[in-house]
Amino acid sequence: MLTARLRVLAAPGFVLALVLGLVGALAAPASAGTTAFWGYWQADGSKWAFAQTGPASTHPKDGAVEGWRFARSSGESGTPPRGAADFGEICGSTPKQAGAKRVAVVIDYGESADAPAGATPPAAKTSCASVPKNATGSDVLTKVARPQADKSGLICAIDAFGTCAAAAPSSSPSTTAAPAGKKSAGSTAVSVIIGALLVLAAGGSMMAVRRRARL
Template sequence: MTRRLTVLFLAALLPLLAGAGQAQAAGYRYWSFWERDGSAWTYATVGPSLSRPADGDVVGFRFSVSEDSGDAAKPRGEAGFDAICAKTPAKDGTKRVALVLDFGTPADAPSGERPPAARTACAQVAEDASTAEALASVAEPLRYDGNALLCAIAGYPAKGCGEQVAEGGKEPASGTASGTEEAAAEDDGGSGPSVGLIAGAAVVVVLGAAAVWQVRRRA
């Protein structure tokens, strides 16, 4: 009977543990940096401050929630260099870099913010300028964190920087709660068990009590 009771407890507990695993962070909210080769976007292997695009290159930035570079959303739009820089004539001592700025979707936006419409820009900068310098010439204000991570382009988003987000993409998984989310975290002590987990534990207790009652009834 004791063994059967243990099995009943485990059967009730396993779905709760699985649910707890699914509630872990879905990814990070950040600006990803891309380089265009023909019609294909490739995730950049270096940061924009180290990248040195050539005259005629197309680079892109996309704001989204993703786990890593493998599932990061690419910039949208088909415009190439000729279309983006059509009104910017070549000039000695400079280079032209076409930029695609995709501010993402409302689903990826931080709470309380709405993404601006995607746009393109042609940066005419010094021949040795970095992608970061080209971006700064057409999309200020930019915002960086203490580790030189690009946090905002053209002032979007107004706050936050590469924060970890929970399933669904809206609430920070840890350490970055704000507004009503921060208040909720304070209510439960910040690191205490979630309401769902407490409710689940209650279900286990009830099932366990039912199992004990069955054992005693048959005895």
């Protein structure tokens, strides 16, 4: 008899705890995964190696190959450009000039799955930059493309493609909020489930009160 009473009295608290737990679980933001970014790469023989210093601090030599790839990180190795790190193929027809150096550049805008919302990756391109001997990796990139940097100085867009790509003057800032007057299916389902559990909790509480009144 005592066990039955404890079960009845505990039921509302259990349902309420279940409601709170469900609310917390559903309210927590889902993992969005790794954010895609522009990675800076350098040729290491015929392979790509992730740059150990930023482009503004790097001074590539004549004959170097620089690479840029927009992608999500793939483990510790990152995601290198898909083009070959071949200086001869890219800069072979560019004559060497006095006081200048030639640096081959591969720019890979990545796959559609990694592209910012609403953006389509352009076709990858290669260029041969002829720049002053003291030019940095940033100078080389600026010679062949239109890079944009964020407040920290990191390259966040190239040729208006990336996480901070400049919007057209008439464009308004994009948002991910649902249109006014509409609710997402997820939020509606959450409301229904929570409402049902709250009703169960209230019903359990009323039953407990009635049984205690009869005792």
